[in-house]
Amino acid sequence: MASRGVVGIFFLSAIPLLCLELRRGIPDIGIKDFILLCGRIFLLLALLTLIISVTTSWFNAFKSSQVYLKEEEEKNEKRQKLVRKKQQEAQGEKGDEDSVLECASQTSSEASNREAAKRQNLPKPLTGVPPPAAQPAWKEVFDLPEEPSETAKEVVTVALRCPSGRVLRRRFFKSCSSQVLLDWMMRLGYQTSLYSLSTSFPRRPLAVAGGLSLGDVGITVDTVLNVEEKEQSN
Known part of the structure; x- marks a missing residue:
């Protein structure tokens, strides 16, 4: 659409030049000269159209590549966020599992200590927080x-x-x-x-x-x- 508009503008701007040449050369202009003049104008328009088409295609390709790179960056950021989220969830689950195993181990060991103390007539082991001096x-x-x-x-x-x-x-x-x-x-x-x-x-x-x-x-x-x-x- 942009190239067509530019070609139209150049074509409209060439009409006054054509009329001016025709007005200056009406007494001497012939059919051959008129055809040559029209050919030069159309050749100029074709050259401009080619330049505009190539420039427009290059610009569109450059813009598409920028959009593609931006989309790839967004996808990579989403992948990295997803990977970090999974790692955090895995670490959280591992931490929770370790905490459960630690609590279970302490509970079972405290029960075993109580039973062993009863059998040996020893005082029950302390299960609370030790005093500051024993830290x-x-x-x-x-x-x-x-x-x-x-x-x-x-x-x-x-x-x-x-x-x-x-x-x-x-x-x-x-x-x-x-x-x-x-x-x-x-x-x-x-x-x-x-x-x-x-x-x-x-x-x-x-x-x-x-x-x-x-x-x-x-x-x-x-x-x-x-x-x-x-x-x-x-």
Whole structure:
């Protein structure tokens, strides 16, 4: 439509020039000269039309490419928002699941501690928040070393089989202190005064000491340990 309008404007502007030439050359103009003049005008109009058509096509193509790029950017932004939303939902679900498992583990361990205390005639373990003076000891128990990656070297996987039947697994470096196993057991809610660790096969108590590493106490390969209630003392 724009090219047609421009061609029409040029054509209308060429008519006065044609009339002026005809008026000047009426005495001498012939049919041949008139045909040549009309041919020049139409050639000029054809050239202008070609230029306008090419320019219009290029402009439309450029505009279409801009629109396409803008649509692609909007689609990419929507995809990124959707991916971020899914990741946030997945992280939220994982956090909720971990919270549920943590609560369930603490509840079952507290119940096991109460039963073990009753059987051994020991006072019930405290389930509330410890006093401020005891906070450093609890914090030390709950601070476990960072779990190494699956591709790290000199790493063993230790599984704890709890009295409730749950089996929890975690990776440790062989050079870690064996005391970390008791810290892990305490973190799960099983107090060292009521429970101990033993190997599965052959069944024997695990000798844990702060100066010994996991490799020193015999944990050099993936191992399953049992959380067992201590025998009553007379």
